[in-house]
Amino acid sequence: xxxxxxxxxxxxxxxxxxxxxxxxxxxxxxxxxxxxxxxxxxxxxxxxxxxxxxxxxxxxxxxxxxxxxxxxxxxxxxxxxxxxxxxxxxxxxxxxxxxxxxxxxxxxxxxxxxxxxxxxxxxxxxxxxxxxxxxx
Amino acid sequence: xxxxxxxxxxxxxxxxxxxxxxxxxxxxxxxxxxxxxxxxxxxxxxxxxxxxxxxxxxxxxxxxxxxxxxxxxxxxxxxxxxxxxxxxxxxxxxxxxxxxxxxxxxxxxxxxxxxxxxxxxxxxxxxxxxxxxxxxxxxxxxxxxxxxxxxxxxxxxxxxxxxxxxxxxxxxxxxxxxxxxxxxxxxxxxxxxxxxxxxxxxxxxxxxxxxxxxxxxxxxxxxxxxxxxx
Numbered sequence: 001x002x003x004x005x006x007x008x009x010x011x012x013x014x015x016x017x018x019x020x021x022x023x024x025x026x027x028x029x030x031x032x033x034x035x036x037x038x039x040x041x042x043x044x045x046x047x048x049x050x051x052x053x054x055x056x057x058x059x060x061x062x063x064x065x066x067x068x069x070x071x072x073x074x075x076x077x078x079x080x081x082x083x084x085x086x087x088x089x090x091x092x093x094x095x096x097x098x099x100x101x102x103x104x105x106x107x108x109x110x111x112x113x114x115x116x117x118x119x120x121x122x123x124x125x126x127x128x129x130x131x132x133x134x135x136x
Numbered sequence: 137x138x139x140x141x142x143x144x145x146x147x148x149x150x151x152x153x154x155x156x157x158x159x160x161x162x163x164x165x166x167x168x169x170x171x172x173x174x175x176x177x178x179x180x181x182x183x184x185x186x187x188x189x190x191x192x193x194x195x196x197x198x199x200x201x202x203x204x205x206x207x208x209x210x211x212x213x214x215x216x217x218x219x220x221x222x223x224x225x226x227x228x229x230x231x232x233x234x235x236x237x238x239x240x241x242x243x244x245x246x247x248x249x250x251x252x253x254x255x256x257x258x259x260x261x262x263x264x265x266x267x268x269x270x271x272x273x274x275x276x277x278x279x280x281x282x283x284x285x286x287x288x289x290x291x292x293x294x295x296x297x298x299x300x301x302x303x304x305x306x307x308x309x310x311x312x313x314x315x316x317x318x319x320x321x322x323x324x325x326x327x328x329x330x331x332x333x334x335x336x337x338x339x340x341x342x343x344x345x346x347x348x349x350x351x352x353x354x355x356x357x358x359x360x361x362x363x364x365x366x
Contacts, residue, residue, distance in 0.1 A: 042302065052279070053275075060304055061304030127305075134303070134304055136306070
């Protein structure tokens with residue numbers, strides 16, 4: 001599914017009790033869909049598409065927000081949480097920690113919706129779980 | 137060096153700058169060209185394989201018909217010997233020798249074809265493996281590239297919004313607050329619905345004269361009189 005198609009469909013779609021708002025961004029020649037689940041615009045999901053996969057990324061926090069001396073411990077914790085966390089995995093992009101999921105480009109709206117809702121819930125849960133490692 | 141290893145080295149070396157290409161676009165184009173060339177070579181090899189396999193079948197068929205000829209002529213030779221036609225038998229035997237000579241030549245050709253077939257099959261398998269592997273690596277490069285581009289686009293968006301200013305902890309607080317508000321709203325709506333259910337039930341009960349009766353003026357007056365009389 002193309003991103004603009006996904007954007008249109010998401011706006012009329014509700015799944016698992018969640019609603020979506022999405023914005024199409026193309027600033028640098030790369031299409032990005034910014035999806036907000038249930039009005040949580042603090043943790044938007046960014047959806048991009050390559051030839052092979054659809055990537056859904058949610059930025060969690062920047063490196064600077066980690067409590068001093070605790071980064072190694074946090075990294076270890078995140079690696080351990082990776083497997084039990086459904087459908088998503090932790091990652092680092094530049095100096096930002098993120099959580100992401102990758103799907104086949106053949107995925108249906110239902111599959112994408114499920115991925116996005118799960119990613120959104122995971123990102124909130126993850127922040128909650130690791131907030132002890134973060135500064136204000 | 138595999139792309140993943142290159143990426144690993146680049147990431148370790150601190151290629152953090154957004155937009156700093158880990159693998160330049162030119163390298164990607166060259167890589168794509170290599171894959172296309174390999175694909176063309178593979179198609180060529182597959183075409184050769186079909187040709188060689190067709191020739192292999194033809195040669196096997198020729199050998200089979202030679203075998204039949206040899207069998208047939210051996211019967212003829214036996215028949216000639218039975219009839220004491222020694223010269224004829226010898227002539228037939230000469231023919232058989234010719235067939236056998238031809239057969240052994242064809243057999244050699246067949247062996248070459250068979251060897252070619254297995255060699256081509258091996259080459260095709262190898263080429264297919266290489267192409268799949270290259271495509272996987274290319275997709276890794278392209279993904280890295282598109283993630284970088286996406287990051288740039290996202291950074292642009294975030295820089296113009298509030299989210300750049302907000303820490304993750306504050307974000308989390310806001311989200312939790314919103315979730316709580318929503319829950320409160322749901323609870324309130326539920327309460328309201330329950331109350332209106334109760335009310336309509338009470339109305340019905342009152343109409344039917346069940347439950348608490350509304351105090352009537354006469355009753356109130358009676359109560360006041362009772363107090364005065366004390």
